[in-house]
Amino acid sequence: MGYLEIGKIVAAQGIKGELRVYPNTDFPERFEEPGTRWLLRPNQTEPEAIELVSGRYVDGKGIYVIQIKGIHDRTTAENLRNCKILVPDSDRPELEEGEFHVADLIGLSVYEQVTQELIGKVTDVIPAGHDLLQVAKITPEDGSEKTILIPFVEAIVPIVDLARQRIEITPPPGLLDL
Template sequence: MSESTTTIETAWLAIGQIVAPQGLRGEMRVNPSSDFPERFLIPGPRWLRRPRQTEPEVVELERGRAIAGKNLYIVQLAGITSREQAEALRGCELLVPASDRPELDEGEFHVLDLIDLSVIDQASSTPLGIVRDVVSAGNDLLVVELTDGREVYIPFVEAIVPVVDLAQGRIEITPPPGLLEL
């Protein structure tokens, strides 16, 4: 997995959500939705979308650090110098332009590229459904809406998902017995 499926428009990628202030000097805890730590560690422009707003505003990341043992980052944004200012940003999303997507290695995929792909049973060529989301849970899970309307979680591992064909807009799966009946 790489970036969150949450987008404002196709021009933006959500990289994390501000979940709480940290300390008294305006630092904030961010729950990341990106697998790229540099999004939170390297200073530079980011964009902030407040709840119930559609247009993001530019902000400057001054510094960031990971919290050891937790999937959280502490960030400092320019102009945010008090706990109260940081608290006012709770629930805001941090964004980057979609054009800033990092290059991936062979066999790696951006989450947004997987959404809306058709899911096909490799053995029978039967259409099974559509990928609606990807959830991180140890191994990534594809959230698939089956043709009958049910939703199932399919482990995104090569043994079960041997083919991802972005050009054809499809994923082929070899589900073990019972996986689609859950």
């Protein structure tokens, strides 16, 4: 079974074993709804099952504060710093038409739609007003690599073909000039 990382424990919160989590998911209910999650400790390869008791979003901080069953004091909570919180990759929420899981976009080849010229590969998706595709662009002349940011909007990115592992873009003038 594979897993998806949904967050990382960054600190203890208070003295009763609560944990601060930096989220890495577009589905915040994963930190608010009680149930089983998995914890991956640094330098470990196998996650362990944990029970999420409760969770709440902290406005203005961009973090969640969660309570895990069996963690009742600050010292125990501090020992979980830098652990990752996971869900099984089979636990992917259904998406609407035109929505994509970030993990599915990473590594896709990006082509200019008209010329079919390979631009590069998606290395990250940066959340912003409109998400940005971070693309590693290879310069054919010298083989050097540069990073470009492409607004992930339908007008510029009309085709995302997960089956063929490709994205086609129609960049406005100047977007690809570095």
